[in-house]
Amino acid sequence: MNYNTDTSNERTLMSDGTGKTHSRNGLGAWLLSATLLVAISSIPSMASAQMAEGFAEGSHPAPPPAEQIEAGKRVYYTKCVWCHGVEGAGDGPGADRLWPRPRNFNGGTFKIRHTASGQLPLIDVDLFQTVTHGLPGSAMPSWEGILTEEQRKDVLAFVTTELVKDRSWQDKEFEEFHVLQLDKLQPKPATPESILRGSELIVEKKCIECHGLEGRGDGNAFNLKDDWGFSIQPADWHKCWNFRGSRQDPYNVKNIFRTFSTGINGTPMPSFADNATIDERWDIANYVNHLCERSKDVNINGGKITEETVKALMEAQPLPIDPLTDKPKINFVVPSKFVEGELPTDEHDERWNLVERKIVAMGGQITHKPRNFVNRIDDVWVRSLYNENNIAFMFQWDDRSKSVQKDDVDWEPYEVNLQDYGVEEQAPGGSKFEEDPFHPESIAAKQNQYQVFNDGIAFQFPIKWQELPAPRKPRYFWGDEGFHVDITKWTADGNLKAYEGSGWDVDLEDRDDFTEQLKLVKSEWKDGRWTVIISRPLKGDYEYDTYIEKGKYIPINFFAWDGHNGDVGRKNAVSAFYYLVLEPPIPKETYIYPTLAAIGLVIVEGWVLTRRANRRKGKS
Amino acid sequence: MTWLKLVEGYMPMQMVSELAFCILLFAACNFMLKRAGMGLPKFWAGIFVWGFVNLFYLKYRIYPPIPFSVRAIYGTVSACGVFMWVSGSQAEWEEFKRPIINVLDAKTGLTKAVRTLMLILLPIGLWGFAYNSFLPSFEEPIELRTVHPAPPATTKVHGKTYVLQVAQNPFRINLDGKYDQAYSNAHIVDQSMGRLMKDVKSAEDNPWDPNAKGYIKHVREGGEIFFQNCHFCHGDNLNGRGLWAFAFNPIPANFTDAGTIAQLQETFVFWRVAKGGIGLPGEGFPWASVMPPWEQHLTVDEIWKVIMFEYWHTGYYPRTWE
Numbered sequence: 040m041n042y043n044t045d046t047s048n049e050r051t052l053m054s055d056g057t058g059k060t061h062s063r064n065g066l067g068a069w070l071l072s073a074t075l076l077v078a079i080s081s082i083p084s085m086a087s088a089q090m091a092e093g094f095a096e097g098s099h100p101a102p103p104p105a106e107q108i109e110a111g112k113r114v115y116y117t118k119c120v121w122c123h124g125v126e127g128a129g130d131g132p133g134a135d136r137l138w139p140r141p142r143n144f145n146g147g148t149f150k151i152r153h154t155a156s157g158q159l160p161l162i163d164v165d166l167f168q169t170v171t172h173g174l175p176g177s178a179m180p181s182w183e184g185i186l187t188e189e190q191r192k193d194v195l196a197f198v199t200t201e202l203v204k205d206r207s208w209q210d211k212e213f214e215e216f217h218v219l220q221l222d223k224l225q226p227k228p229a230t231p232e233s234i235l236r237g238s239e240l241i242v243e244k245k246c247i248e249c250h251g252l253e254g255r256g257d258g259n260a261f262n263l264k265d266d267w268g269f270s271i272q273p274a275d276w277h278k279c280w281n282f283r284g285s286r287q288d289p290y291n292v293k294n295i296f297r298t299f300s301t302g303i304n305g306t307p308m309p310s311f312a313d314n315a316t317i318d319e320r321w322d323i324a325n326y327v328n329h330l331c332e333r334s335k336d337v338n339i340n341g342g343k344i345t346e347e348t349v350k351a352l353m354e355a356q357p358l359p360i361d362p363l364t365d366k367p368k369i370n371f372v373v374p375s376k377f378v379e380g381e382l383p384t385d386e387h388d389e390r391w392n393l394v395e396r397k398i399v400a401m402g403g404q405i406t407h408k409p410r411n412f413v414n415r416i417d418d419v420w421v422r423s424l425y426n427e428n429n430i431a432f433m434f435q436w437d438d439r440s441k442s443v444q445k446d447d448v449d450w451e452p453y454e455v456n457l458q459d460y461g462v463e464e465q466a467p468g469g470s471k472f473e474e475d476p477f478h479p480e481s482i483a484a485k486q487n488q489y490q491v492f493n494d495g496i497a498f499q500f501p502i503k504w505q506e507l508p509a510p511r512k513p514r515y516f517w518g519d520e521g522f523h524v525d526i527t528k529w530t531a532d533g534n535l536k537a538y539e540g541s542g543w544d545v546d547l548e549d550r551d552d553f554t555e556q557l558k559l560v561k562s563e564w565k566d567g568r569w570t571v572i573i574s575r576p577l578k579g580d581y582e583y584d585t586y587i588e589k590g591k592y593i594p595i596n597f598f599a600w601d602g603h604n605g606d607v608g609r610k611n612a613v614s615a616f617y618y619l620v621l622e623p624p625i626p627k628e629t630y631i632y633p634t635l636a637a638i639g640l641v642i643v644e645g646w647v648l649t650r651r652a653n654r655r656k657g658k659s
Numbered sequence: 660m661t662w663l664k665l666v667e668g669y670m671p672m673q674m675v676s677e678l679a680f681c682i683l684l685f686a687a688c689n690f691m692l693k694r695a696g697m698g699l700p701k702f703w704a705g706i707f708v709w710g711f712v713n714l715f716y717l718k719y720r721i722y723p724p725i726p727f728s729v730r731a732i733y734g735t736v737s738a739c740g741v742f743m744w745v746s747g748s749q750a751e752w753e754e755f756k757r758p759i760i761n762v763l764d765a766k767t768g769l770t771k772a773v774r775t776l777m778l779i780l781l782p783i784g785l786w787g788f789a790y791n792s793f794l795p796s797f798e799e800p801i802e803l804r805t806v807h808p809a810p811p812a813t814t815k816v817h818g819k820t821y822v823l824q825v826a827q828n829p830f831r832i833n834l835d836g837k838y839d840q841a842y843s844n845a846h847i848v849d850q851s852m853g854r855l856m857k858d859v860k861s862a863e864d865n866p867w868d869p870n871a872k873g874y875i876k877h878v879r880e881g882g883e884i885f886f887q888n889c890h891f892c893h894g895d896n897l898n899g900r901g902l903w904a905f906a907f908n909p910i911p912a913n914f915t916d917a918g919t920i921a922q923l924q925e926t927f928v929f930w931r932v933a934k935g936g937i938g939l940p941g942e943g944f945p946w947a948s949v950m951p952p953w954e955q956h957l958t959v960d961e962i963w964k965v966i967m968f969e970y971w972h973t974g975y976y977p978r979t980w981e
Contacts, residue, residue, distance in 0.1 A: 133886030364905035402903030615908040633789035
């Protein structure tokens with residue numbers, strides 16, 4: 040456990056709440072008395088706390104009626120107990136394989152609130168919205184449409200009375216509610232000046248220390264712990280759909296303003312209500328909001344924002360969000376465009392803008408052991424260009440850490456059955472909070488303590504895809520016996536290799552001849568993002584290397600490894616099958632046939648009119 | 660836009676009833692207007708109904724969007740319907756085609772202008788439409804996969820062969836320890852909104868009751884396995900919207916949909932869970948499914964328990980032979 044987290048901005052009561060949680064769950068009695076002492080001494084400081092700008096005094100809610108608590112219990116033990124546990128300590132059967140871990144309700148520490156740092160949340164606003172909209176980027180789903188509004192309120196009545204054990208919403212002596220008046224505050228328009236000012240303020244207010252120069256969460260990425268001692272990571276501002284507080288409305292600047300104003304209880308994210316004016320907070324929120332990925336990739340240049348950058352950020356449109364998943368919409372086609380001459384040699388080449396960049400969604404590899412229950416890479420942006428002989432892919436993905444393997448390993452790069460060498464998946468854990476309050480075996484506790492392997496990216500095509508009867512494909516995971524795949528794999532130690540795959544548990548086969556023809560154009564990790572450009576011949580040996588032809592749908596899927604997540608071999612992130620399409624130039628028929636059809640229609644029109652006129656003449 | 664939820668494609672009853680409601684509403688309005696002497700001409704009424712159904716409702720109200728080829732079929736069918744409606748009697752048919760004839764004859768200044776405009780716009784429109792359809796476009800191809808492929812007669816899991824027609828879930832037992840589907844059916848969750856357990860105070864209904872035993876205790880054990888293994892894709896509410904659902908294609912099965920486990924025998928589910936995507940026959944696209952062959956991760960008992968949990972939690976009965 041860890042009490043040394045950077046919680047300087049949070050009031051003393053905050054750490055008391057969590058301190059009591061620990062003691063209740065098995066720490067020594069001395070800790071209990073110690074925390075009580077601190078709690079008593081902190082009362083005056085709470086009472087005299089100044090209310091920050093934009094906040095107003097809230098009231099203590101009335102306790103819920105007993106029937107409502109009983110109704111909520113029925114909801115809780117059907118739906119919530121599986122992750123949050125019988126006593127609400129965030130230690131249900133599912134907890135050990137989740138990162139972030141499910142919330143421990145006992146101490147009354149809740150992340151997303153309208154109330155000042157360290158205070159309890161508003162039940163009917165904050166907690167109700169959390170249950171309604173879920174917490175994106177975690178396993179907490181949206182319960183709207185599943186539970187009625189009444190059922191959602193019932194379960195909150197149960198959780199806030201029976202499972203929050205150390206604090207009470209009715210406790211007028213210890214609890215205060217300083218409520219951010221978000222509805223009354225007019226958002227400051229996102230003008231270029233406001234965004235530019237925001238980009239300066241995030242340096243001044245030291246946001247970059249954790250969130251990184253470009254806001255990809257790559258600052259102090261390894262040392263952050265929550266109040267329970269579990270590793271956590273700073274938010275990646277480029278993925279606003281993963282913000283816990285995004286409330287199914289990720290590009291809404293108000294959500295950022297709220298989190299920034301009230302902080303995230305239980306984590307090192309402080310409230311900035313006291314040391315940033317409302318105006319400054321809107322500037323920062325506007326800047327952070329514009330960093331979230333949009334239709335165009337804008338070069339943030341290590342946070343050195345110019346007026347041109349701001350202009351580009353403002354021109355780009357928010358990505359369409361899929362209402363079924365609350366993530367960017369996925370389209371399973373990766374287009375590649377033709378360019379004359381040499382393929383680009385770096386990511387700033389203007390010709391990359393010829394082709395739309397595609398987001399490839401990644402999930403953890405959970406089909407075969409060792410399964411990857413936490414994939415720290417959840418999307419990869421892909422662009423592709425081709426010329427007469429070669430095709431280039433540019434992969435860009437956010438990774439908070441550059442991971443290059445330093446320790447020697449026993450296995451060869453082509454080997455896949457690494458569990459023989461002790462690479463294992465996370466054990467399921469279970470309900471054992473009583474004996475083991477700190478869950479040292481959970482993913483959340485083990486994060487950042489894994490042996491570091493290489494970051495990596497790979498993609499595969501079917502070999503001889505021309506002979507596959509549609510829609511037959513080789514198996515998504517390194518092919519199968521009948522249909523082999525052509526794998527191109529790059530690892531952060533600088534290796535770029537071609538393999539042949541014939542099944543998930545069969546060692547890959549080196550294709551040395553083709554490896555020589557692969558070209559690593561660029562690989563760079565900068566400010567929390569990898570940029571890797573790979574070029575390969577369109578055609579190699581038909582028997583072993585995929586023939587990439589124009590105008591055809593060629594199945595392709597992707598793999599990514601985050602070395603600091605202990606990703607190696609089969610422990611990786613995978614995508615579904617996409618189709619690579621080399622878009623050919625527009626053929627002449629596209630212009631000829633429509634013109635013929637239009638001329639035909641003019642003739643038909645003439646004929647109809649003449650006929651009608653003749654008939655009328657005949658009648659009269 | 661959270662106040663108006665889009666109709667999900669797998670809810671055909673909602674779609675049909677909404678459409679029926681809209682058309683009835685339109686018919687009622689039209690009737691009232693007619694009574695008031697301001698009835699909409701047949702020609703425009705027909706076009707309006709067709710346009711509402713095909714250009715608005717089916718295009719924008721349904722999510723995920725219906726592919727154009729399917730909408731084209733609906734468009735043709737509804738055009739036939741509208742045509743039958745406007746040509747119900749000779750008089751109605753005359754009324755319907757009158758505006759067309761008027762424009763063709765162009766006796767007034769207005770109809771002359773309309774005719775000229777149509778004569779120019781129609782070829783241009785056709786050119787644009789044809790150009791668009793000839794332009795090489797690389798949309799996602801539609802691949803229709805068989806959701807419930809034919810099961811084999813037997814399946815071998817962990818060295819033991821199970822005959823799908825006669826195998827039984829060994830944990831579907833009553834308090835006396837006997838296989839009892841009627842007992843377990845009586846203790847699944849309520850089918851009303853939320854699908855909650857029937858009685859939180861009863862050790863026969865609440866899997867988390869310390870005194871739970873037999874069927875309901877096995878449900879809890881199955882739930883523990885589900886939330887350690889399955890929810891990543893199938894979701895906390897078993898609706899196929901897990902953490903990674905957005906990354907995969909086909910998307911994970913939605914067990915709360917009446918078309919999945921509710922349609923199947925428990926042994927079919929056992930075969931699917933044990934063998935996973937890789938064990939599917941060709942029509943089920945085994946190459947694309949990330950469904951793990953759970954025999955690699957779970958024991959036979961654990962598989963039976965997790966299946967029982969899925970039925971309990973969704974409130975469905977497994978299909979049986981009688």
